Amino acid sequence: MQHAERILMGPGPxxxxxxxxxxxxxxxxxHLDGDFLELLDDTxxxxxxxxxxxxxxxxxxxxxxxxxxxxxxVNLVSGGETVVVGVNGVFGERMCDAAARCGARVxxxxxxxxxxxxxxxxxEAHPDPAVIAVVHAETSTGVRNDLAGLGSAKxxxxxxxxxxxxxxxxxxxxxxxxxDIAFSGTQKCLGxxxxxxxxxxxxxxxxxxxCRPQSWYFDxxxxxxxxxxxxxxxxxxxxxxxxxxxxxxxxxxxxDEGLEEAHARHQECGDMLQAGLEARGFDLVAPSEARxxxxxxxxxxxxxxxxxxxxxxIRRVLLERYGIEIGGGLGALAGKxxxxxxxxxxxxxxxxxxxxxxxxxxxA
Amino acid sequence: MQHAERILMGPGPxxxxxxxxxxxxxxxxxHLDGDFLELLDDTxxxxxxxxxxxxxxxxxxxxxxxxxxxxxxVNLVSGGETVVVGVNGVFGERMCDAAARCGARVxxxxxxxxxxxxxxxxxEAHPDPAVIAVVHAETSTGVRNDLAGLGSAKxxxxxxxxxxxxxxxxxxxxxxxxxDIAFSGTQKCLGxxxxxxxxxxxxxxxxxxxCRPQSWYFDxxxxxxxxxxxxxxxxxxxxxxxxxxxxxxxxxxxxDEGLEEAHARHQECGDMLQAGLEARGFDLVAPSEARxxxxxxxxxxxxxxxxxxxxxxIRRVLLERYGIEIGGGLGALAGKxxxxxxxxxxxxxxxxxxxxxxxxxxxA
Numbered sequence: 001m002q003h004a005e006r007i008l009m010g011p012g013p014x015x016x017x018x019x020x021x022x023x024x025x026x027x028x029x030x031h032l033d034g035d036f037l038e039l040l041d042d043t044x045x046x047x048x049x050x051x052x053x054x055x056x057x058x059x060x061x062x063x064x065x066x067x068x069x070x071x072x073x074v075n076l077v078s079g080g081e082t083v084v085v086g087v088n089g090v091f092g093e094r095m096c097d098a099a100a101r102c103g104a105r106v107x108x109x110x111x112x113x114x115x116x117x118x119x120x121x122x123x124e125a126h127p128d129p130a131v132i133a134v135v136h137a138e139t140s141t142g143v144r145n146d147l148a149g150l151g152s153a154k155x156x157x158x159x160x161x162x163x164x165x166x167x168x169x170x171x172x173x174x175x176x177x178x179x180d181i182a183f184s185g186t187q188k189c190l191g192x193x194x195x196x197x198x199x200x201x202x203x204x205x206x207x208x209x210x211c212r213p214q215s216w217y218f219d220x221x222x223x224x225x226x227x228x229x230x231x232x233x234x235x236x237x238x239x240x241x242x243x244x245x246x247x248x249x250x251x252x253x254x255x256d257e258g259l260e261e262a263h264a265r266h267q268e269c270g271d272m273l274q275a276g277l278e279a280r281g282f283d284l285v286a287p288s289e290a291r292x293x294x295x296x297x298x299x300x301x302x303x304x305x306x307x308x309x310x311x312x313x314i315r316r317v318l319l320e321r322y323g324i325e326i327g328g329g330l331g332a333l334a335g336k337x338x339x340x341x342x343x344x345x346x347x348x349x350x351x352x353x354x355x356x357x358x359x360x361x362x363x364a
Numbered sequence: 365m366q367h368a369e370r371i372l373m374g375p376g377p378x379x380x381x382x383x384x385x386x387x388x389x390x391x392x393x394x395h396l397d398g399d400f401l402e403l404l405d406d407t408x409x410x411x412x413x414x415x416x417x418x419x420x421x422x423x424x425x426x427x428x429x430x431x432x433x434x435x436x437x438v439n440l441v442s443g444g445e446t447v448v449v450g451v452n453g454v455f456g457e458r459m460c461d462a463a464a465r466c467g468a469r470v471x472x473x474x475x476x477x478x479x480x481x482x483x484x485x486x487x488e489a490h491p492d493p494a495v496i497a498v499v500h501a502e503t504s505t506g507v508r509n510d511l512a513g514l515g516s517a518k519x520x521x522x523x524x525x526x527x528x529x530x531x532x533x534x535x536x537x538x539x540x541x542x543x544d545i546a547f548s549g550t551q552k553c554l555g556x557x558x559x560x561x562x563x564x565x566x567x568x569x570x571x572x573x574x575c576r577p578q579s580w581y582f583d584x585x586x587x588x589x590x591x592x593x594x595x596x597x598x599x600x601x602x603x604x605x606x607x608x609x610x611x612x613x614x615x616x617x618x619x620d621e622g623l624e625e626a627h628a629r630h631q632e633c634g635d636m637l638q639a640g641l642e643a644r645g646f647d648l649v650a651p652s653e654a655r656x657x658x659x660x661x662x663x664x665x666x667x668x669x670x671x672x673x674x675x676x677x678i679r680r681v682l683l684e685r686y687g688i689e690i691g692g693g694l695g696a697l698a699g700k701x702x703x704x705x706x707x708x709x710x711x712x713x714x715x716x717x718x719x720x721x722x723x724x725x726x727x728a
Contacts, residue, residue, distance in 0.1 A: 003390045003391050003393065003399070004391070004393075004399060005391045006391060006392070006393055006394065006397065008392065008393075008394060010394050010396075012602060013392050013394060013395070013602065013605060015392065016392055021388070021389050024385070024388035024389065024606065025385050025388065025389065026367045027367050027368070027369045027370060028370070028372065028377050028379065028380055028557050029367065029368075029370055029372075029689075030370065030372060030374050030377060030689045031377070031558070032374075033370065033683070033689060035367070035368060062427055062428050062431070062559075063426055063427045063431065063581060064426050064601050064602050064603070064604055065601070065602065066580070066581050066600075066601040066602075067426070067427065067581050067601075069580075069581075070579065070580055070581040094580070097580055098580045101576070101577075101578050101579065101580055102578070185602065187602055187605075193392050193604070193605050193606040193607075194395070194602040194603065194604050194605055194606075195426075195559060195604035195605075195606065195607050212465070213465075214465050214466070214578050215434065215465065215579065216430070216433075216434055216458070216461055216462045216465055217427060217430050217431050217433075217434040235694070236430075237428050237429070237430040237431075238376060238377065238428050238429065238430075238549065238551055238558040239428070239558065240428055240557070240558050240559035240607070241377060241551075241557050241558055241559075242388065242557040242558075242559065242607075242610070243557075243559050243604070243606075243607065246606070319397070325393075325394045325397060327394075330599070
C-alpha cells in the first residue's frame, strides 16, 4: 500500500484534520452501545451547531454527500409532485435527475453556468411546487447561490438545499433562512474524509415526509427511530461507527476553532488565491459578488500552456512533482477550467502560496 | 471522547484487525488519483477472491451492508416483476420490504424462524420469477440457508443472495453456486468496521440491469463507469476513501491468512462456543445441520437468570463488568434469545473461553 502525502486542493476530498485521523484509531463499539449512542447524540448536536438549526431531525446519513441528496428527495417527493430546481452547474443537474427518479414533475430554472441563480425566477417558475431545490455552493463552477431570498418567499413549498461544499466554509443558517431540508458531505470544509452525509430536516418537512418512501436504506422515518429514539433505539442498519468517530472529531475541531473563525480562514485563503490568480491575468468563472472562497473555478490559461501541453498535463505535473491535487472541469466545463479548493485542514495560507508558486513554475 | 475497549461478540460489528485500523491513518488521496484507483482495483480483485468469482462488476457500495441490499434490488427489479423471497428471519423480511419498494410482486416462502429454507419450496413458489432472493447466513437466528441447491435449479431467474454475515466466515462460492448478485458487509467476518457493502454481479445479471433505476446513488451502470471505467473514470460520487483503505487492508489480512484457514478459525470458535453452551444445558436456536459457526443464537436460559434479572440485565453486566458485547434477539425473537458472534478479529478461541466463563459467573 503505497501512499504519497497529497495536498488536496481539488473540489474535495480536502485534507482531514489530524484529530480526525486520530479518531479513526479509537476502539470500535457496537451501534447499540450506550457509549456510542452518546457520541452519536453529541455528533448530531454538533451538526445542529454548524447548520445553525434547532431541527430535531439532524444526523449523518450513512453514505457520501450524494446519499444525502437521495435521502432528501426520496423522503419528500413522490409521484406527480412538482419540484422546481435551480440549475447552474453539475449539481443542480444532478438534483433534477434524482427528483425525476422519485417520479417528480421537474421544473428546471436554468442559468448560465458561472452565473448565480435568480431567486425571483425560481419563485415564479411554478405557482405551487411541493419543493424548491437549489445548490448553495455549486462545486462545478465556484458560484454561491442565495438561499435566504428563497426561504423568505417560498410560501407553502419546502426549500431543499445542497450544502455539500458550503457547510463549515461559509455561513449556513438553516433556521434564519427558512431551509427545510439540507444535506452536506464530510469531505469538504469539515475536514473529514468522504463517507457521511450530514442532513437536517425542519419540523414542517418532517410532517410532510412520506411514510414509506421508495428507498428502504434512506427511509428517514425508520432511521429517526434509531437516531432520535427516546429510550430504546430501534435498529435499522448498522451505523458506520468509525466514520462517525471521524465526523465527531472534525466537527469538534471546527467548533473549537469557532464557526466564524473557520469561515474567516476559508475566506482569507480564497481571497488570497483569487487575488493571486487574477494578478496573473487568469479569468475566474464566478463573478466577484457570488464567488465561493473555498472552491475557485478558473478558466485554463491556454496562452500560458507550454507547447504540446494540455490542461490535464499541468494537473498531472502538479500531482507528480509537488503532490498537489487540483481538479479539472466538470460537465460543460470539462477541459476548460480548473477547480482549486481550499477547504477544511487544507485551508491554510501556505497552501495557497505553494499552489500559486507551483503554477508559476509549471506554466510557460 | 471516552472509549472503552470492547470485545465485540454481538451480531456485528466485530473487532477490526489491527492492520485495518492502521490503514485508516494513511494519507487521504483524491477519488480520481491514479494511486487511489490502483488501490480500488486491488480491493475489487480481493473481493473477487473472497466471493470466489470472476464477475467483472465486483466492488464496494458506498454504504453499510443494507445499502448493498438496496443496490441489488433497485438495479435488478422494477415495477410488476416477480421476486420470490425465502423468509426465515429478519433479513429475509427486510428483502421483502426492499423488493416491494421497487414495485416488485413479492412471493414469500416462509419457514419457521430457526429452520433453514427448503430450496424445493422456493423453486416451486412461482413458475417464472425474475429474481429469487435468499439470505445465506440469517443473522437473526444463526441459520445457514443453502445457496447451491437454488443456483443449480433456478432456471431463467436471477439468484440474489444476502452474504452479509457469511462472507469471510464460511464458504461462499458465487460462480460455482450460480449466484447472480450477492451483497455483504464489512463489519462481520471481514474484520473491518461498518461502512461498505461489497457486491458482485454476474454477467447475466449485468445484462438485465435496468438502465435508469429509481435510485441515483445506487445506479450501478453509472457506478461501473467509475469503478470499471477503462482509461478515464467517470466521476459519479466521491468514493469513501478511508473506508476503502480499511476494507483493502482487512481483505489483505483474510487472504494472507488464507480463505480456508480463516473459515477454519471461524468454525473452530463456533464449535467451541456451541459445545460450551450445550454442555451448560442451553438450547441453540438453529439445528446442528444448519448452524452458522460465526453467529450463534441461543435461547435465553430463563431458569438460570438470577432473581429479578432480565436477559437485558445480563447483557448489560457482560458489557459493564467484562467489556463484552453480545446481542439480544431481533424481531420475533426479541427478549427470547441472545446472539453471540465470533467474527473477524474477534474469532479467537480465548474470546470464547472468556464469554463462557463470564456467563458462568453472571448466571445463577
